[in-house]
Amino acid sequence: MNHYMKNNNIQIGRLYIVATPIGNYSDISQRALNTLKKVNFILAEDTRKTGLLLNYFHIKKKLYSYYEYNEKKNTTKFLEKINKGYNVALVSDAGTPLINDPGYRMIKLCREKYLNIRIISIPGPCSAIVALSISGLPTNRFCYEGFLSNKKSKRIKRLYELKSEYRTIILYESTHRLLKCLYDIKNIFGKKRYIVIARELTKKWENIHGDYISNLIKWIKLDLNQIKGEIVLIISGYKKSNNIKDKISSKIKKTFFSLKKELALKKAINITANIYSIKKNLLYKFYLKNKD
Known part of the structure; x- marks a missing residue:
């Protein structure tokens, strides 16, 4: 040798x-x-x-x-x-x-x-590749992130950066932090993001379960044994929505309707659009569909 x-x-x-x-x-x-x-x-x-x-x-x-x-x-x-x-x-x-x-x-x-x-x-x-291969999510392009930060502020910052990542995302997560991480993902990515949790791969207690994140959190809380062991998360990539509601966050909606109570429609749209750097036309279409 x-x-x-x-x-x-x-x-x-x-x-x-x-x-x-x-x-x-x-x-x-x-x-x-x-x-x-x-x-x-x-x-x-x-x-x-x-x-x-x-x-x-x-x-x-x-x-x-x-x-x-x-x-x-x-x-x-x-x-x-x-x-x-x-x-x-x-x-x-x-x-x-x-x-x-x-x-x-x-x-x-x-x-x-x-x-x-x-x-x-x-x-x-390699557990990341093993989990990806059996996840049922796209495998031709993916983004490996390993463990997110232990610090909540850094974890949230990184999740915001990943929110519009169109590739399948691979994360590792620890037992004691899994639910906290999933709640952060739900708050930032939205409740409709599909996630596969792969646990204890190749071992006796291997378990692979996929669902929309809200359902996944409920499933885990019904049986906390599901957070034990080595965990890999496979997250579906961002898909651009044609639904106007999905393009406007709850924060933007709250700001817009608060301004609308005090100001004329045009001014409320202009101010909100400037604050959040979004198109005025998008806000106007949203208003027409939700003015009631």
Whole structure:
């Protein structure tokens, strides 16, 4: 498995990015197993979880912890080991490394500085792609967002930015925050947005359920077991509506009708249109359909 440089015959190791199962150990590839058996050591996001996987397949290998909080500090150290001839595998807790997991700094530094190190991907499962493939929503174009921010203000800001995203949206969400996130999506995207929740993929308790967001929230509240485990949300993309009511938010309506009580129709339309940067003609059509 060693790699020899042609110029000066210096032995250089290889960096293997190895995908592991997202739940069902049977999903690991033979190539992944062969790689994990042959490398000198393994970098793991959580050595305990990776240790269980290795024990299951009777693989004895030195494990080093490589996670979010030590990634920056340890990247150069491990790349130097590879440069000296060690072959290294990088794995995450589950699925494909770097997809919302540590590893980006290491690959970036390889591409910028350690050009002699060959990076080899050992492909395999990824929960975002697994969920998308069975969601029933469009798969030809999609937008992967990972986890939204823990902070409500940042989460809401990002959701507003995604509101008009026409591609299918993929989110990861944690158990304790799922309902809060769904309420935020409902308030910003509207109650008619279709969402598929994929939970515990490939595991014994796998569950995939899709519905309009209002119904989805009700379904979850009837059985809070539905928020346990690893969760992926697949959200239908924005569809442009021809319905005037859908184009005018409740905030705009409230402002317009408040002004209409005090001012002439034309002035109320002009002021509202200027405040929210919408077409006056759209407001006038809305008024004609709802003046009663």
